[in-house]
Amino acid sequence: MTKRKKTKKAKNSKGWFGFLKRDGKKKSTVKPTPRKRRKKDAPRIGPSLRITLTIAGFALLAASLTAGFMVMERYVKTLPQAESRTGPLKLIDPPFWLGQAWVDHLIQTLGDSRFSLDETTAGAVSEKLQQIAWLADVHVRVTPEHVEITASYRRPLVSAAMGGRRYYVDDKMIIFHALPVTKIAVPEVVGFTQRSAPSSGTVWLAEDVRAAMELARALASMDQLMAAAEDPITKPLLDEIASIDVSNFSGRQSTAQPHLVLNVKDDTTKIHWGAAWGQAARLMEADEKEKVATLYQFYVENGHTLKGIAKFIDLTQPQSLVPRL
Secondary structure, three states, rough: HHHHHHHHHHHOOOOOOHHHHHHOOOOOOOOOOOOOOHHHHHHOOOOHHHHHHHHHHHHHHHHHHHHHHHHHHHHHHHHOOOOOOOEEEEEEOOOOOOHHHHHHHHHHHOOEEEEEOOOOHHHHHHHHHOOOOEEEEEEEOOOOEEEEEEEEEEEOOOEEEOEEEEEEOOOOOOOEEEOOOOOOOOOEEEEEOOOOOOOOOOEOOOOHHHHHHHHHHHHHHHHHHHHHHHHHOOOOHHHEEEEOOOOOOOHHOOOOOOEEEEOOOOOOOOOEEEOOOOOOHHOOOOHHHHHHHHHHHHHOOOOOOOOOOOOOOOOOOOOOOOEEE
Protein backbone atom coordinates (compact mmCIF):
# COMPACT_ATOMS: atom_id res chain seq x y z
CA MET A 1 0.00 0.00 0.00
CA THR A 2 2.89 2.33 0.93
CA LYS A 3 4.78 1.40 -2.20
CA ARG A 4 1.83 2.30 -4.37
CA LYS A 5 1.76 5.85 -2.94
CA LYS A 6 5.46 6.41 -3.60
CA THR A 7 5.12 5.25 -7.12
CA LYS A 8 2.36 7.78 -7.69
CA LYS A 9 4.45 10.62 -6.20
CA ALA A 10 7.42 9.76 -8.35
CA LYS A 11 5.25 9.64 -11.36
CA ASN A 12 3.92 13.06 -10.50
CA SER A 13 7.42 14.52 -10.21
CA LYS A 14 8.05 13.51 -13.76
CA GLY A 15 4.79 15.16 -14.93
CA TRP A 16 4.28 18.08 -17.31
CA PHE A 17 6.89 20.44 -15.82
CA GLY A 18 9.53 17.83 -15.10
CA PHE A 19 11.33 18.51 -18.36
CA LEU A 20 12.34 21.94 -17.08
CA LYS A 21 14.56 20.35 -14.50
CA ARG A 22 16.04 18.01 -16.97
CA ASP A 23 16.87 20.80 -19.45
CA GLY A 24 18.10 23.17 -16.74
CA LYS A 25 15.95 26.04 -17.95
CA LYS A 26 14.22 28.62 -15.80
CA LYS A 27 10.57 28.63 -15.32
CA SER A 28 8.71 30.95 -17.81
CA THR A 29 7.83 34.43 -16.44
CA VAL A 30 5.14 35.24 -19.06
CA LYS A 31 2.00 36.15 -17.25
CA PRO A 32 -1.13 34.59 -18.54
CA THR A 33 -3.67 36.87 -20.14
CA PRO A 34 -6.34 37.76 -17.58
CA ARG A 35 -9.76 36.38 -18.30
CA LYS A 36 -12.52 38.75 -19.35
CA ARG A 37 -15.07 39.22 -16.67
CA ARG A 38 -18.18 37.46 -17.53
CA LYS A 39 -21.45 39.35 -17.61
CA LYS A 40 -22.68 37.33 -14.77
CA ASP A 41 -19.83 38.72 -12.71
CA ALA A 42 -20.96 42.46 -13.35
CA PRO A 43 -22.23 44.33 -10.30
CA ARG A 44 -25.98 44.49 -10.10
CA ILE A 45 -28.02 47.76 -9.58
CA GLY A 46 -30.29 47.62 -6.63
CA PRO A 47 -33.94 48.81 -6.75
CA SER A 48 -33.29 51.95 -4.71
CA LEU A 49 -30.39 53.01 -6.94
CA ARG A 50 -32.52 52.40 -10.06
CA ILE A 51 -35.30 54.68 -8.73
CA THR A 52 -32.77 57.38 -7.87
CA LEU A 53 -31.24 57.29 -11.35
CA THR A 54 -34.69 57.39 -12.98
CA ILE A 55 -35.69 60.47 -10.98
CA ALA A 56 -32.40 62.13 -11.84
CA GLY A 57 -32.96 61.37 -15.54
CA PHE A 58 -36.43 62.91 -15.52
CA ALA A 59 -35.07 65.97 -13.75
CA LEU A 60 -32.38 66.41 -16.40
CA LEU A 61 -34.95 65.95 -19.18
CA ALA A 62 -37.26 68.58 -17.66
CA ALA A 63 -34.37 71.00 -17.27
CA SER A 64 -33.36 70.45 -20.88
CA LEU A 65 -36.91 71.03 -22.15
CA THR A 66 -37.26 74.20 -20.08
CA ALA A 67 -34.01 75.56 -21.44
CA GLY A 68 -35.10 74.66 -24.96
CA PHE A 69 -38.43 76.47 -24.61
CA MET A 70 -36.68 79.55 -23.23
CA VAL A 71 -34.32 79.63 -26.20
CA MET A 72 -37.26 79.12 -28.59
CA GLU A 73 -39.25 81.91 -26.95
CA ARG A 74 -36.32 84.32 -27.31
CA TYR A 75 -36.02 83.31 -30.95
CA VAL A 76 -39.70 83.85 -31.66
CA LYS A 77 -39.61 87.26 -30.01
CA THR A 78 -36.74 88.30 -32.24
CA LEU A 79 -38.67 87.36 -35.39
CA PRO A 80 -40.50 90.25 -37.16
CA GLN A 81 -44.20 90.23 -36.29
CA ALA A 82 -46.40 89.55 -39.29
CA GLU A 83 -48.87 92.38 -39.88
CA SER A 84 -52.56 91.51 -39.84
CA ARG A 85 -54.21 91.93 -43.22
CA THR A 86 -56.07 95.21 -43.65
CA GLY A 87 -58.33 96.71 -46.29
CA PRO A 88 -60.16 99.95 -47.14
CA LEU A 89 -63.84 100.79 -46.91
CA LYS A 90 -66.08 100.20 -49.90
CA LEU A 91 -69.47 101.90 -50.12
CA ILE A 92 -71.99 99.78 -52.02
CA ASP A 93 -74.20 101.81 -54.40
CA PRO A 94 -73.83 105.23 -52.78
CA PRO A 95 -76.12 107.96 -54.18
CA PHE A 96 -74.75 110.18 -56.93
CA TRP A 97 -75.02 113.28 -54.75
CA LEU A 98 -72.81 111.93 -51.96
CA GLY A 99 -69.77 114.22 -51.92
CA GLN A 100 -66.29 113.76 -50.51
CA ALA A 101 -67.20 115.74 -47.39
CA TRP A 102 -69.75 113.05 -46.49
CA VAL A 103 -67.19 110.28 -47.01
CA ASP A 104 -64.65 112.17 -44.89
CA HIS A 105 -67.22 112.51 -42.12
CA LEU A 106 -67.83 108.76 -42.25
CA ILE A 107 -64.09 107.99 -42.01
CA GLN A 108 -63.67 110.50 -39.19
CA THR A 109 -66.44 108.78 -37.23
CA LEU A 110 -64.78 105.39 -37.72
CA GLY A 111 -61.36 106.77 -36.79
CA ASP A 112 -59.51 105.24 -39.75
CA SER A 113 -59.79 104.43 -43.44
CA ARG A 114 -58.29 100.92 -43.25
CA PHE A 115 -59.42 98.04 -41.07
CA SER A 116 -58.42 94.51 -40.14
CA LEU A 117 -60.14 92.01 -42.40
CA ASP A 118 -61.35 89.70 -39.65
CA GLU A 119 -64.65 88.64 -38.12
CA THR A 120 -64.59 91.27 -35.36
CA THR A 121 -64.37 94.27 -37.70
CA ALA A 122 -67.92 94.08 -39.07
CA GLY A 123 -69.53 94.47 -35.65
CA ALA A 124 -67.19 97.25 -34.54
CA VAL A 125 -67.68 99.27 -37.74
CA SER A 126 -71.45 98.78 -37.72
CA GLU A 127 -71.67 99.98 -34.12
CA LYS A 128 -69.79 103.20 -34.90
CA LEU A 129 -71.83 103.89 -38.03
CA GLN A 130 -74.99 103.99 -35.91
CA GLN A 131 -73.76 107.40 -34.71
CA ILE A 132 -74.15 108.92 -38.20
CA ALA A 133 -77.63 110.40 -38.46
CA TRP A 134 -77.70 110.52 -42.27
CA LEU A 135 -77.27 106.74 -42.51
CA ALA A 136 -79.99 104.15 -42.01
CA ASP A 137 -80.30 100.36 -42.36
CA VAL A 138 -76.53 99.89 -42.12
CA HIS A 139 -75.04 96.50 -43.02
CA VAL A 140 -71.30 95.77 -42.86
CA ARG A 141 -69.58 92.82 -44.50
CA VAL A 142 -65.88 91.94 -44.44
CA THR A 143 -64.46 90.43 -47.63
CA PRO A 144 -60.88 89.30 -48.36
CA GLU A 145 -60.16 92.76 -49.79
CA HIS A 146 -62.62 95.33 -48.37
CA VAL A 147 -64.92 96.31 -45.57
CA GLU A 148 -68.19 96.73 -47.47
CA ILE A 149 -70.89 99.11 -46.24
CA THR A 150 -74.44 98.89 -47.51
CA ALA A 151 -76.86 101.51 -46.19
CA SER A 152 -79.71 103.88 -46.94
CA TYR A 153 -78.53 107.47 -47.33
CA ARG A 154 -80.84 110.23 -46.16
CA ARG A 155 -81.13 112.68 -49.04
CA PRO A 156 -81.48 116.23 -47.78
CA LEU A 157 -84.57 117.96 -49.19
CA VAL A 158 -84.53 121.25 -47.29
CA SER A 159 -82.17 123.00 -44.92
CA ALA A 160 -82.74 125.17 -41.88
CA ALA A 161 -80.49 127.45 -39.84
CA MET A 162 -80.79 127.44 -36.06
CA GLY A 163 -78.42 128.49 -33.30
CA GLY A 164 -75.65 129.36 -35.73
CA ARG A 165 -75.69 125.93 -37.36
CA ARG A 166 -77.30 124.54 -40.49
CA TYR A 167 -79.35 121.35 -40.56
CA TYR A 168 -80.85 119.13 -43.23
CA VAL A 169 -84.22 117.38 -43.24
CA ASP A 170 -85.02 114.27 -45.26
CA ASP A 171 -88.35 112.94 -46.55
CA LYS A 172 -89.10 111.35 -43.15
CA MET A 173 -88.44 114.62 -41.31
CA ILE A 174 -85.23 113.26 -39.80
CA ILE A 175 -82.95 116.18 -38.94
CA PHE A 176 -79.15 116.00 -39.12
CA HIS A 177 -76.18 118.34 -39.36
CA ALA A 178 -75.59 119.75 -42.83
CA LEU A 179 -72.58 118.86 -44.95
CA PRO A 180 -71.53 120.45 -48.25
CA VAL A 181 -73.51 119.17 -51.22
CA THR A 182 -73.19 120.39 -54.80
CA LYS A 183 -74.95 117.87 -57.04
CA ILE A 184 -78.49 118.47 -55.79
CA ALA A 185 -80.43 121.57 -54.78
CA VAL A 186 -81.40 121.90 -51.13
CA PRO A 187 -83.57 125.00 -50.65
CA GLU A 188 -83.61 126.68 -47.28
CA VAL A 189 -86.74 126.89 -45.13
CA VAL A 190 -87.33 130.37 -43.76
CA GLY A 191 -90.08 131.77 -41.51
CA PHE A 192 -90.57 128.66 -39.33
CA THR A 193 -91.43 129.23 -35.70
CA GLN A 194 -89.18 126.83 -33.82
CA ARG A 195 -85.98 128.44 -32.57
CA SER A 196 -84.06 125.49 -31.15
CA ALA A 197 -83.01 122.43 -33.10
CA PRO A 198 -84.02 118.94 -32.00
CA SER A 199 -81.37 116.29 -31.52
CA SER A 200 -79.66 115.12 -34.67
CA GLY A 201 -81.14 111.89 -35.95
CA THR A 202 -84.61 112.48 -34.50
CA VAL A 203 -87.90 113.42 -36.16
CA TRP A 204 -88.50 117.15 -36.34
CA LEU A 205 -92.12 117.71 -35.33
CA ALA A 206 -92.63 121.03 -37.12
CA GLU A 207 -95.66 121.22 -39.44
CA ASP A 208 -94.49 124.35 -41.24
CA VAL A 209 -91.13 122.75 -42.02
CA ARG A 210 -92.94 119.58 -43.13
CA ALA A 211 -94.98 121.64 -45.61
CA ALA A 212 -91.77 123.03 -47.13
CA MET A 213 -90.20 119.56 -47.26
CA GLU A 214 -93.21 118.05 -49.06
CA LEU A 215 -93.18 120.84 -51.65
CA ALA A 216 -89.43 120.41 -52.24
CA ARG A 217 -89.91 116.64 -52.55
CA ALA A 218 -92.63 117.11 -55.20
CA LEU A 219 -90.45 119.45 -57.26
CA ALA A 220 -87.44 117.09 -57.01
CA SER A 221 -89.59 114.21 -58.28
CA MET A 222 -90.88 116.35 -61.15
CA ASP A 223 -87.30 117.32 -62.07
CA GLN A 224 -86.44 113.63 -62.41
CA LEU A 225 -89.45 112.99 -64.65
CA MET A 226 -88.68 116.00 -66.84
CA ALA A 227 -85.02 114.99 -67.15
CA ALA A 228 -86.13 111.61 -68.58
CA ALA A 229 -88.74 113.07 -70.96
CA GLU A 230 -88.41 113.04 -74.76
CA ASP A 231 -87.64 116.74 -74.64
CA PRO A 232 -85.75 116.87 -71.32
CA ILE A 233 -85.06 119.98 -69.32
CA THR A 234 -81.44 121.13 -69.32
CA LYS A 235 -81.27 121.60 -65.56
CA PRO A 236 -83.57 120.98 -62.59
CA LEU A 237 -86.08 123.69 -61.79
CA LEU A 238 -85.30 123.23 -58.10
CA ASP A 239 -81.80 124.55 -58.78
CA GLU A 240 -83.34 128.01 -59.20
CA ILE A 241 -85.18 128.01 -55.87
CA ALA A 242 -83.23 129.65 -53.06
CA SER A 243 -85.75 129.23 -50.24
CA ILE A 244 -89.29 128.34 -49.22
CA ASP A 245 -90.98 130.92 -47.00
CA VAL A 246 -93.42 129.38 -44.48
CA SER A 247 -93.93 132.45 -42.34
CA ASN A 248 -97.65 132.56 -43.37
CA PHE A 249 -98.17 128.80 -42.99
CA SER A 250 -101.89 128.02 -42.52
CA GLY A 251 -102.58 131.77 -42.91
CA ARG A 252 -101.18 132.53 -39.46
CA GLN A 253 -100.23 136.07 -40.55
CA SER A 254 -102.88 136.76 -43.19
CA THR A 255 -105.57 134.58 -44.69
CA ALA A 256 -105.55 136.73 -47.82
CA GLN A 257 -101.87 136.04 -48.61
CA PRO A 258 -100.42 132.79 -50.03
CA HIS A 259 -99.45 130.38 -47.30
CA LEU A 260 -96.23 129.19 -48.99
CA VAL A 261 -93.93 131.27 -51.19
CA LEU A 262 -90.89 130.13 -53.16
CA ASN A 263 -88.04 132.64 -53.51
CA VAL A 264 -86.06 132.45 -56.77
CA LYS A 265 -82.28 132.84 -56.65
CA ASP A 266 -82.40 136.17 -58.45
CA ASP A 267 -83.61 137.70 -55.15
CA THR A 268 -86.50 139.29 -57.03
CA THR A 269 -88.96 136.71 -58.37
CA LYS A 270 -91.43 135.11 -55.98
CA ILE A 271 -93.65 132.11 -56.73
CA HIS A 272 -96.97 132.15 -54.91
CA TRP A 273 -97.58 128.48 -54.29
CA GLY A 274 -100.41 128.85 -51.81
CA ALA A 275 -101.72 126.14 -49.46
CA ALA A 276 -99.62 123.32 -48.12
CA TRP A 277 -99.53 120.11 -50.14
CA GLY A 278 -102.93 118.41 -50.02
CA GLN A 279 -104.77 121.52 -48.73
CA ALA A 280 -105.53 123.30 -52.03
CA ALA A 281 -109.12 122.11 -52.33
CA ARG A 282 -109.95 123.37 -48.86
CA LEU A 283 -108.87 126.88 -49.89
CA MET A 284 -110.43 126.56 -53.36
CA GLU A 285 -107.07 126.87 -55.06
CA ALA A 286 -105.79 125.05 -58.15
CA ASP A 287 -104.89 121.51 -57.22
CA GLU A 288 -101.28 120.42 -56.81
CA LYS A 289 -101.01 118.76 -60.23
CA GLU A 290 -102.19 121.89 -61.97
CA LYS A 291 -99.80 124.06 -60.00
CA VAL A 292 -96.83 121.85 -60.89
CA ALA A 293 -97.81 121.68 -64.59
CA THR A 294 -98.24 125.46 -64.80
CA LEU A 295 -94.92 126.15 -63.11
CA TYR A 296 -92.94 123.80 -65.37
CA GLN A 297 -94.65 125.10 -68.49
CA PHE A 298 -93.55 128.61 -67.57
CA TYR A 299 -90.04 127.33 -66.84
CA VAL A 300 -89.65 125.56 -70.20
CA GLU A 301 -91.21 128.35 -72.26
CA ASN A 302 -88.74 130.83 -70.78
CA GLY A 303 -85.62 128.88 -71.66
CA HIS A 304 -85.38 126.71 -68.54
CA THR A 305 -85.14 129.59 -66.13
CA LEU A 306 -87.28 131.50 -63.67
CA LYS A 307 -84.85 134.34 -63.12
CA GLY A 308 -85.62 137.86 -64.22
CA ILE A 309 -88.86 136.95 -66.03
CA ALA A 310 -91.53 138.23 -63.65
CA LYS A 311 -91.91 139.90 -60.28
CA PHE A 312 -94.03 137.04 -59.05
CA ILE A 313 -95.79 133.98 -60.44
CA ASP A 314 -99.20 133.20 -58.99
CA LEU A 315 -100.10 129.49 -59.01
CA THR A 316 -103.08 129.66 -56.68
CA GLN A 317 -105.71 130.51 -59.28
CA PRO A 318 -107.10 127.55 -61.23
CA GLN A 319 -106.15 127.44 -64.94
CA SER A 320 -104.15 130.61 -64.74
CA LEU A 321 -100.59 131.76 -65.03
CA VAL A 322 -100.20 135.40 -64.09
CA PRO A 323 -96.61 136.58 -64.34
CA ARG A 324 -96.45 140.23 -63.37
CA LEU A 325 -93.49 142.46 -64.27
